[in-house]
Amino acid sequence: MAYDFAQELSRTLNATICSNVRIKAVQRPLQSAPVFTVGSGLSHSNLTQPTGFPVRIDQKKPRLWMNLSYQVHLDDELRYLTVHKSYCGIFSDEDLETCLCHFDYEREKDKYTAAHLQVHGESEALDALNRAGDERRPLEKLHFPVGGRRYRPSLEDIIEFLICERLTDAREGWQQVVEQGRDKFQRNQLRAAMRRNTAIVDEFMREQTGKG
DSSP states (O other), X not given: OHHHHHHHHHHHHXXXXXXXXXXXXXXXXXXXXXXXXXXESOBTTBSSOOOOEEEOSSSSOOSEEEEEEEEEEEOTTSSSEEEEEEEEEEXXXXXXXXXXXXXXXXXXXXXXXXXXXXXXXXXXXXXXXXXXXXXXXXXXXXOEXXXXXXXXXXXXXXXHHHHHTTSSOOOTTHHHHHHHHHHHHHHHHHHHHHHHOHHHHHHHHHHHHHHO
């Protein structure tokens, strides 16, 4: 399943904003249950640290770089692939030192929302709002909530953001790829929510039957 997921990510990227990007899945060592890292640049000698890749549809010098990483495993029933962590960083340089923003998901976070966006830059408003002890807190330290565990942004949402904000060029037909991928992601999330909330599903079905 993890290998299929990696191939699906590769197809989505190469059909929209990239060329010849290869996303791989490798099993992490020393885990009690199979856990996989999914990203670019992974190998037998690099099992845990995905590398950045250029965002471009031709051979011109790239203006944008992406670093994409997932940590996945099977759910408790060993039937469905579950994302434990994910990261998608947007950078203007190959060395990944100049970041625009990054989208994060960390399932077990408790100090702030599991799904969040962090933006790099300066904010006069934040400087004014920071309290004693936070005077030097930069903008990138704020965690902006983005949909929670079930309805966080998908890769397709990020691709659409980059295209619509004119940060990268896109292949013809990218809209269809994005819509299809986003629909699949949302369906999977809805199914997961239904599996974990069967009482609500039963209640909904009773209401629908009553209306009939």
